Amino acid sequence: MSSSDRVTPVSEVMTSRVHTASPGQKLGEIWQILVQERCHHIPVVEDGRPVGMISTRDLIHVARNHGSRKLSDAIYGSQTAGEIMSANLETIDDVESVEVAIDRIGRGDIHALVVIDENQRLAGIVTNHDLLDYLIS
Numbered sequence: 421m422s423s424s425d426r427v428t429p430v431s432e433v434m435t436s437r438v439h440t441a442s443p444g445q446k447l448g449e450i451w452q453i454l455v456q457e458r459c460h461h462i463p464v465v466e467d468g469r470p471v472g473m474i475s476t477r478d479l480i481h482v483a484r485n486h487g488s489r490k491l492s493d494a495i496y497g498s499q500t501a502g503e504i505m506s507a508n509l510e511t512i513d514d515v516e517s518v519e520v521a522i523d524r525i526g527r528g529d530i531h532a533l534v535v536i537d538e539n540q541r542l543a544g545i546v547t548n549h550d551l552l553d554y555l556i557s
Contacts, residue, residue: 427519429516430535431515431544433521433550433554434543434545434546435545436544437544438463441462441501442501443472446501447504450474454479460475460547461473461547464502468541469541470509470511470534472501472505473510474501474505477531478506479504509534510532512533513535513536521533522551532546533547
Protein backbone atom coordinates (compact mmCIF):
# COMPACT_ATOMS: atom_id res chain seq x y z
CA MET A 421 0.00 0.00 0.00
CA SER A 422 1.44 3.38 -0.95
CA SER A 423 1.31 6.33 1.40
CA SER A 424 -1.43 7.86 -0.73
CA ASP A 425 -3.55 4.72 -0.14
CA ARG A 426 -3.20 4.95 3.63
CA VAL A 427 -6.49 5.14 5.52
CA THR A 428 -6.60 8.21 7.76
CA PRO A 429 -8.23 7.57 11.13
CA VAL A 430 -10.65 10.11 12.58
CA SER A 431 -8.24 10.60 15.49
CA GLU A 432 -5.86 12.42 13.13
CA VAL A 433 -8.39 15.07 12.08
CA MET A 434 -10.62 15.42 15.15
CA THR A 435 -10.47 18.19 17.70
CA SER A 436 -9.11 16.48 20.79
CA ARG A 437 -9.12 19.44 23.15
CA VAL A 438 -12.87 19.67 23.61
CA HIS A 439 -14.83 21.70 26.13
CA THR A 440 -17.43 19.56 27.86
CA ALA A 441 -20.45 20.03 30.06
CA SER A 442 -22.12 17.91 32.72
CA PRO A 443 -25.84 17.11 32.56
CA GLY A 444 -26.53 19.39 35.54
CA GLN A 445 -24.59 22.37 34.20
CA LYS A 446 -26.65 25.53 33.67
CA LEU A 447 -27.20 26.84 30.15
CA GLY A 448 -25.67 30.20 31.07
CA GLU A 449 -22.32 28.52 31.71
CA ILE A 450 -22.55 26.55 28.49
CA TRP A 451 -23.44 29.68 26.53
CA GLN A 452 -20.33 31.39 27.92
CA ILE A 453 -18.16 28.50 26.72
CA LEU A 454 -19.73 28.59 23.26
CA VAL A 455 -19.15 32.34 22.97
CA GLN A 456 -15.69 32.54 24.53
CA GLU A 457 -14.28 29.51 22.74
CA ARG A 458 -16.09 30.20 19.47
CA CYS A 459 -17.28 26.63 19.20
CA HIS A 460 -20.62 25.24 18.09
CA HIS A 461 -20.81 21.88 19.87
CA ILE A 462 -20.21 20.80 23.45
CA PRO A 463 -20.36 17.13 24.41
CA VAL A 464 -22.17 16.39 27.66
CA VAL A 465 -20.27 13.79 29.67
CA GLU A 466 -20.73 11.71 32.81
CA ASP A 467 -17.73 9.88 34.22
CA GLY A 468 -15.76 10.58 31.04
CA ARG A 469 -18.39 9.01 28.81
CA PRO A 470 -20.48 11.10 26.41
CA VAL A 471 -24.21 11.07 27.11
CA GLY A 472 -25.35 13.92 24.86
CA MET A 473 -24.42 16.97 22.87
CA ILE A 474 -25.39 20.61 23.03
CA SER A 475 -25.06 22.74 19.93
CA THR A 476 -25.85 26.30 19.06
CA ARG A 477 -28.80 24.87 17.15
CA ASP A 478 -30.16 23.39 20.41
CA LEU A 479 -30.04 26.87 21.96
CA ILE A 480 -31.99 28.26 19.00
CA HIS A 481 -34.64 25.59 19.68
CA VAL A 482 -34.74 26.72 23.31
CA ALA A 483 -35.34 30.30 22.19
CA ARG A 484 -38.08 29.20 19.79
CA ASN A 485 -39.77 27.19 22.53
CA HIS A 486 -39.81 30.26 24.77
CA GLY A 487 -41.95 32.11 22.23
CA SER A 488 -41.42 35.83 22.18
CA ARG A 489 -39.07 35.82 25.18
CA LYS A 490 -35.40 36.27 24.60
CA LEU A 491 -32.92 33.43 24.72
CA SER A 492 -31.35 35.14 27.72
CA ASP A 493 -34.47 34.22 29.74
CA ALA A 494 -33.68 30.54 29.20
CA ILE A 495 -29.92 30.89 29.43
CA TYR A 496 -30.02 32.68 32.73
CA GLY A 497 -32.89 30.62 34.08
CA SER A 498 -32.62 27.22 35.63
CA GLN A 499 -32.46 25.01 32.54
CA THR A 500 -29.60 22.55 32.41
CA ALA A 501 -27.60 20.75 29.76
CA GLY A 502 -29.39 17.50 30.54
CA GLU A 503 -32.75 19.09 29.78
CA ILE A 504 -31.90 20.36 26.31
CA MET A 505 -29.06 18.17 25.07
CA SER A 506 -29.50 15.91 22.09
CA ALA A 507 -29.44 12.50 23.73
CA ASN A 508 -29.47 10.63 20.41
CA LEU A 509 -25.74 10.89 20.30
CA GLU A 510 -23.93 10.31 17.04
CA THR A 511 -20.58 8.72 17.83
CA ILE A 512 -17.66 7.37 15.84
CA ASP A 513 -14.71 5.28 17.00
CA ASP A 514 -11.37 7.09 17.01
CA VAL A 515 -9.86 4.39 14.75
CA GLU A 516 -12.63 4.67 12.15
CA SER A 517 -11.63 6.18 8.81
CA VAL A 518 -12.17 9.82 7.94
CA GLU A 519 -14.16 8.63 4.93
CA VAL A 520 -16.80 7.15 7.25
CA ALA A 521 -17.07 10.49 9.07
CA ILE A 522 -17.36 12.32 5.74
CA ASP A 523 -20.15 9.98 4.68
CA ARG A 524 -22.08 10.37 7.93
CA ILE A 525 -21.75 14.15 8.23
CA GLY A 526 -22.13 14.56 4.47
CA ARG A 527 -25.71 13.29 4.64
CA GLY A 528 -26.58 16.67 6.13
CA ASP A 529 -28.47 15.57 9.25
CA ILE A 530 -25.62 16.34 11.65
CA HIS A 531 -22.66 18.72 11.82
CA ALA A 532 -20.50 16.86 14.33
CA LEU A 533 -19.70 13.40 15.63
CA VAL A 534 -18.50 12.60 19.13
CA VAL A 535 -15.32 10.56 18.87
CA ILE A 536 -14.97 7.75 21.41
CA ASP A 537 -12.05 5.51 22.31
CA GLU A 538 -12.05 1.75 22.85
CA ASN A 539 -13.41 2.26 26.40
CA GLN A 540 -16.36 4.35 25.17
CA ARG A 541 -14.75 7.48 26.67
CA LEU A 542 -14.69 10.85 24.98
CA ALA A 543 -11.64 11.16 22.73
CA GLY A 544 -12.69 14.27 20.83
CA ILE A 545 -15.12 15.64 18.32
CA VAL A 546 -15.04 15.77 14.53
CA THR A 547 -17.04 18.51 12.85
CA ASN A 548 -17.85 19.49 9.31
CA HIS A 549 -15.13 22.16 9.66
CA ASP A 550 -12.53 19.54 10.66
CA LEU A 551 -13.48 17.50 7.61
CA LEU A 552 -13.30 20.49 5.29
CA ASP A 553 -9.82 21.28 6.62
CA TYR A 554 -8.83 17.68 5.91
CA LEU A 555 -10.30 17.71 2.40
CA ILE A 556 -8.55 20.90 1.34
CA SER A 557 -5.15 20.12 2.87
